[in-house]
Amino acid sequence: MTDTTDWAELPMRVGLGQFMEPTEERLRFAKQLGVDDVLLNMYQYDRPEYEHMPDGEEMPLEGDGVWSAENLVALRERVEAAGLRLNAIENFPTSFYDDVMLGREGRDEQLANLKETIRNVGAAAIPVFGYHWAPAGVWRTGTETVRGGARVSAFDADAVDDALTHGREYTEAEMWDNYERFLRELLPVAEEAGVTMCLHPTDPPMPSLGGVAQIARDFDRFRRAMEIVPSDNHGLEFCLGCWSEMGEDVEEVIRYFGGRDEIVYVHFRDVEGTVPAFHETFVDEGNYDEYAVLSLLDEVGFDGMMIPDHTPHVEGDSDWEHRGRAFTVGYLRGMLRAYRAERGRDR
Template identity: 70%
Template sequence: MNQPSASDSDGEPVDFDALPMRVGLGQFMDPTEEKLRFVKQLGCDDVLLNMYRYSPDYPHMPDNERIPLEGDAEWSYENLVELRERIEAADLRLNAIENIPISFYDKIMLGEEGREEQIEHVKTTVRNIGRAGIPMFGYHWMPSGVWRNTEVAVRGGAGASGFDGDAVDDELTHGREYTEDELWDNYEYFLEELLPVAEDAGVKMCLHPNDPPVPSLGGVPQLFRNFENFKRAMELVPSENHGLEFCLGCWSEMGEDLSEVVRYFGERGKLFYVHFRDVEGTVPKFNETFIDQGNYDAYEILSLLYDVGFSGLVIPDHTPHVEGDTDWDHRGRAHAVGYLNGMLTAIRHERGE
């Protein structure tokens, strides 16, 4: 049987590497007709699906008879093809599957008994992603997930989440304290096992930062919290198929020099796709906000991405909850898409394109 591949509206295979930098949408796991129409109405041609949690309530969630609400699981080739074809039927391109539920690989991250079984399931999932014609797999290394513990009002009273390190208690989330060496050893095992599979499957693996990027949470070290640790991650098991799911919001939380980071990883071809958002403040205390009023100059960073040759997908990440918004914050995302597309158009005009 011939392996299917992503195709455009004319039925031609898509060469994602040949596409220019472009703005798309994502951050949802249920590609309903309403969401897909909305994406297209905003002038976007690209989406990614964020499968951060498993839920039986989403009819188009990749599924098979092995998936319980907790425990080992993998996603089937057939359902991944169905997801891609559903998106292509809306004249859109599926660029990435972003995240698998934490329960699919928590034993791997923490080095617990049963990690060998989990890694085989993850390998199968990555193979199936590649067979299904989906070019990228975004992942994180956060056994406890994303932490937020404050809500603030930003411009015009829009709601935004935040983090205050002083409000975090000392309770252990996974029964004991783990060391950095343990987490690095577990991560190296993950890469050594999975990167050869990703290479064979033609899948790019994209690492997301820890959020918040603090040294430890609940007794678990947060490895991907700074520039140096990301350099180490990219050099640990060298592969052209390993790069960054470049979340600008998390990097802004770190307080790193974003221009230096973009140049370093951009010139090495390690920026695979971008989450474009910003925050006010840096760890240990920050809150999310609109992309035009955070820590960095959005136009400067988008211009730099363009100039270092980044040609991937840029999506708005979390956005403030504006008046009349939905749970997915579609109005806030529409503002961010328009802002990003306007900046990208201006950048191209500046360069005579």
């Protein structure tokens, strides 16, 4: 089965993501929420013990640092069989490219594997691949409660253990050098394969975590990241929560990168506070005006997918916060419908 979706013809829309196992139950749940697009987060699928999904069916991504085109096609067709579109895959397993990020021995082999995987993503007609440049991943230092006692994650720099996570300190200059090599190697392959790659901010956007400099942490550094190797196949995995954590002017950021058509898709969430201390919250509470953000995204011509990112863990929720995500999907769909009605548009 070959995907025939004309992605350029689709409007700004709400999807569902941030889960790894595309079980029939989860895909059915997505469809019941009224979305047509999903994003799968595959950061763990690099080891044989992940070859089976919870419902016992085979998981069509497996190890050795490469995802095959055959298995990626099977993944897309599984999503399509549920009446959905596989809009994007997010996150190589860190073990696929930790040597690349840190410039260690093994980098060349990993780069070769990454190129093969990107070619296979394109061959499987999956249009977007999101990635991060944070070897230690997402950091949090605790939890807090928000509206009604819902639990959320929190970060406080004063509570961070400053032990080295990767054996030594890695300077910002090193991380930029490694990143530039990654882009120069991967972006030509992505262009040839018809895949758009997009960068997620560091979460939290601190100068350094575990001794590793974090380069995707503010407006100026993102601008540099987009300018190192200019490409129509490179942009932002626009995580509103991370930009809110930074304390940047969200309107300025959207106008700049949206005006350059570099916002590929949006993680729609928010936090209260900014680095060095913040906690996550519901999408309708936080640092920015969510309706103004949605309006501005439309104004700059964004026509991609918006998904709930991290959500509060509400009463009776599952391990992937399906109830919290359902609230966010409904809230975003309601805002989008109201926004279009105000302008006499149906899409």
